[in-house]
Amino acid sequence: MTSTAQAAGRSPVRRLAGTLHRRPRLRLSLLLTAPLLWLAVLYLGSLAVLFVSAFWTTNSFTSEVVKVWSTDNFHALFTTPVFRQVILRSIGVALAVTALSAVIAFPVAFYTARIAKPKWRPLLVVAILTPLWASYLVKVYAWRLILSQGGFADWMLKPFGLSGPGFGLFATIIALTYLWLPYMILPIHTALEQLPANLLDASADLGARAGRTFRSVVVPMVLPSVAAGSVFTFSLSLGDYITVQIVGGKTQLIGNLVYSNIELNLPMAAALGTVPVVVIVLYLLAMRRTGALSSL
Amino acid sequence: MQLSRSARIALRVAAGVGFAFIYVPLALVLVNSFNPDRSASWPPSGLTLRWWSVAWENEGARAALWVSVKAGLGATAIALVLGTLVAFAVARHRFFGRDAISFVVVLPIALPGIVTGIALNSAFSTVLEPLGVGLGLFTVIVGHATFCIVVVFNNVVARLRRTSGSYEEAAMDLGADTFRAFADVTFPLVRSALLAGGLLAFALSFDEIVVTTFTAGPGIETLPIWIFNNMTRPQQAPVVNVVAAVLVLLSVLPIYAAQRLSADTASGSRV
Numbered sequence: 001m002t003s004t005a006q007a008a009g010r011s012p013v014r015r016l017a018g019t020l021h022r023r024p025r026l027r028l029s030l031l032l033t034a035p036l037l038w039l040a041v042l043y044l045g046s047l048a049v050l051f052v053s054a055f056w057t058t059n060s061f062t063s064e065v066v067k068v069w070s071t072d073n074f075h076a077l078f079t080t081p082v083f084r085q086v087i088l089r090s091i092g093v094a095l096a097v098t099a100l101s102a103v104i105a106f107p108v109a110f111y112t113a114r115i116a117k118p119k120w121r122p123l124l125v126v127a128i129l130t131p132l133w134a135s136y137l138v139k140v141y142a143w144r145l146i147l148s149q150g151g152f153a154d155w156m157l158k159p160f161g162l163s164g165p166g167f168g169l170f171a172t173i174i175a176l177t178y179l180w181l182p183y184m185i186l187p188i189h190t191a192l193e194q195l196p197a198n199l200l201d202a203s204a205d206l207g208a209r210a211g212r213t214f215r216s217v218v219v220p221m222v223l224p225s226v227a228a229g230s231v232f233t234f235s236l237s238l239g240d241y242i243t244v245q246i247v248g249g250k251t252q253l254i255g256n257l258v259y260s261n262i263e264l265n266l267p268m269a270a271a272l273g274t275v276p277v278v279v280i281v282l283y284l285l286a287m288r289r290t291g292a293l294s295s296l
Numbered sequence: 297m298q299l300s301r302s303a304r305i306a307l308r309v310a311a312g313v314g315f316a317f318i319y320v321p322l323a324l325v326l327v328n329s330f331n332p333d334r335s336a337s338w339p340p341s342g343l344t345l346r347w348w349s350v351a352w353e354n355e356g357a358r359a360a361l362w363v364s365v366k367a368g369l370g371a372t373a374i375a376l377v378l379g380t381l382v383a384f385a386v387a388r389h390r391f392f393g394r395d396a397i398s399f400v401v402v403l404p405i406a407l408p409g410i411v412t413g414i415a416l417n418s419a420f421s422t423v424l425e426p427l428g429v430g431l432g433l434f435t436v437i438v439g440h441a442t443f444c445i446v447v448v449f450n451n452v453v454a455r456l457r458r459t460s461g462s463y464e465e466a467a468m469d470l471g472a473d474t475f476r477a478f479a480d481v482t483f484p485l486v487r488s489a490l491l492a493g494g495l496l497a498f499a500l501s502f503d504e505i506v507v508t509t510f511t512a513g514p515g516i517e518t519l520p521i522w523i524f525n526n527m528t529r530p531q532q533a534p535v536v537n538v539v540a541a542v543l544v545l546l547s548v549l550p551i552y553a554a555q556r557l558s559a560d561t562a563s564g565s566r567v
Contacts (some may be wrong), residue, residue, distance in 0.1 A: 013473075018473065018474075031389075032381070032385050032397075034381060035385075037380050038441075038445075039378075039401065040400060042419070043412075043415075045453060046415040046418070046419035047411070047412075048462075049415070049419065049422075050415040050416065104314050105382040105436075107311050108310075108311045111314075117309075127318075129551065131547075133548075133551060134543065134547040135520065136503050136520070137505060137520050137523050137540075138523070138543045138544060139525060140323045141527060141536070142540075143321060144326065144527070145336045148335075148336045151337060151338050152324055154338070185314075208379050210299050225368070238408065239409060241410060242524070243503060258411075258414070259410065262414060266418065273408070273410065273411045273414065277408070277411060278407070279406055
């Protein structure tokens with residue numbers, strides 16, 4: 001840092017500026033006080049209280065929270081069959097959404113990054129991004145329209161003598177895939193775009209056909225980006241409870257269990273709420289090993 | 297990679313199917329807003345503009361839109377201030393716990409909305425209610441601002457990392473004090489990043505439903521909450537159809553704005 005030390009004896013504003021300049025620690029604490037009060041005290045404080053309350057219990061007659069330390073709620077997570085089933089189902093849905101997104105995203109990204117004419121590519125990226133700005137609820141609502149009885153899906157499948165899947169687990173997976181798909185396409189597009197052409201040429205020169213080049217060069221180079229995209233598709237799906245309410249029929253996911261426990265048993269809701277958080281953190285740690293997080 | 301002709305065709309077809317998957321549902325929402333029937337049966341029995349005028353007159357939807365705009369503007373304003381402050385601290389200073397701060401900023405958007413929602417809800421009801429402050433628009437703004445900080449922070453910190461501090465130092469060497477250097481040098485450098493971050497923050501708040509559910513007081517209904525409450529009522533279906541179509545059309549605006557902003561902030565990534 002350079003110094004402009006002649007500030008003394010000027011206007012108060014000028015003096016304050018000089019003080020701030022000479023004392024970076026003061027500047028830093030002025031910068032950080034308000035955001036830290038907000039994020040660390042208000043937000044982390046609320047979260048901490050919530051997770052502590054997971055160890056409390058409720059009076060089963062009055063639904064009032066009783067502040068007695070116990071691990072009963074966590075015990076119930078693993079022993080109650082409904083909870084176990086719903087937790088496993090939620091993780092399954094999140095994995096299915098991730099897999100389906102990757103399968104749909106790859107050809108789209110390959111086309112936009114390497115097959116389409118270069119002058120069209122920026123426009124195609126915008127076309128992938130635009131749906132991200134469309135309202136979350138409207139996108140789920142679109143699938144409610146499509147899958148409702150006598151709706152678009154039924155109409156499309158009628159010539160084949162089939163009917164649409166209706167509302168349920170499958171509809172939930174489709175709608176969640178639809179919501180988070182752009183988050184999967186974009187990193188794969190970027191990775192494919194940056195794939196050096198001479199690696200592909202080298203592979204061809206060494207006698208590999210397209211299929212072999214794809215398996216041995218393209219896939220390993222793109223995999224970290226798939227992992228990066230999967231962080232979004234997986235964690236956003238795992239915490240969701242609105243989509244499943246709209247197109248899931250009677251299907252319950254972990255978010256629904258949290259929601260339905262809030263009124264009557266807040267400590268149980270808090271304990272259930274830790275499940276997606278823990279699973280997401282474990283997933284992030286697993287993905288970090290693939291180098292995915294550095295490309296986020 | 298020399299792809300065979302058939303492989304190229306297969307990839308084109310698969311990409312076409314992918315784009316159809318992305319755009320057909322949105323197109324259906326648009327067409328359905330002209331559907332004269334209350335049911336979602338396809339194909340529609342005709343086309344009518346009637347529901348557009350009915351929706352325009354709908355008090356509930358209008359009020360909800362206004363609440364959403366107020367919440368979005370409030371949350372964006374707070375997020376712009378707090379996000380910029382953290383970004384300057386992280387990008388221009390070295391201190392203990394710097395990485396932890398970047399982590400805490402991302403946390404509200406990384407955790408499931410329902411966890412953030414019930415945490416804030418119980419904090420508000422234990423801290424604010426004894427003070428006589430109930431849940432209302434104010435608490436919605438506080439909740440939204442919490443997860444909007446990250447998008448402002450990301451945009452501003454990325455800009456600050458690319459522009460070294462030497463411009464400010466040059467300004468100071470020429471006699472500008474800290475404030476003058478900020479107003480004449482630093483602020484113009486980060487202005488488009490602030491715009492992009494603010495736009496993202498507003499969009500994020502405007503679209504939010506889960507945290508809103510837990511922080512809104514009785515009678516406070518944002519547009520997403522209104523849509524959610526009316527979606528399953530057959531009587532309201534035509535109005536919901538029109539509101540959904542309007543939101544699809546509006547989603548083009550931020551893309552246009554982002555294209556106009558400098559290319560490096562136009563990526564539109566929400567996180």
